[in-house]
Amino acid sequence: MWEPTIRSGYFHSRVKVADERDATGKWLVPVEFGDPDGVWERIQIATASRRFVAVKRSAPRLDDILGHHLVCVYSESSREEDVRSVLGRLREIGVKGSLTYKTDLATVEGRDDKLWTSEQIEAPRSDPNHSFGL
Numbered sequence: 001m002w003e004p005t006i007r008s009g010y011f012h013s014r015v016k017v018a019d020e021r022d023a024t025g026k027w028l029v030p031v032e033f034g035d036p037d038g039v040w041e042r043i044q045i046a047t048a049s050r051r052f053v054a055v056k057r058s059a060p061r062l063d064d065i066l067g068h069h070l071v072c073v074y075s076e077s078s079r080e081e082d083v084r085s086v087l088g089r090l091r092e093i094g095v096k097g098s099l100t101y102k103t104d105l106a107t108v109e110g111r112d113d114k115l116w117t118s119e120q121i122e123a124p125r126s127d128p129n130h131s132f133g134l
Helices: 039-048 060-066 080-092 104-108 118-122
Strands: 025-031 054-057 069-075 100-103
Touching (some): 025 039, 039 069, 080 118, 100 104
Antiparallel strands (some): 025 100, 054 069
């Protein structure tokens, strides 16, 4: 139900980990049919420029189920600093709105739970030792 993954270099999903935060994962970016804002094109260009390690887009069969395209923008790990960095780059290229982050381990295990939301990552942090997620 997915188009082929586009990689900026070597990227392999990592799910055999002791701590789920060490697994790779992805920001889930909904994109309207017809992509009127050019989100997918900007993400592809940023990936070709090595701003993202890997991306993929939903195929028509999944699009029909969802009612929109879905783009996965991958992170090397699901630790807050890596997740925050990828979200920051998404924002820099103009991706707006509320996003969710899911680990590849959750995907492999068939879980729909999300580890992060963009609101959690972008919220001001008053306590530097506080983290969201797991």
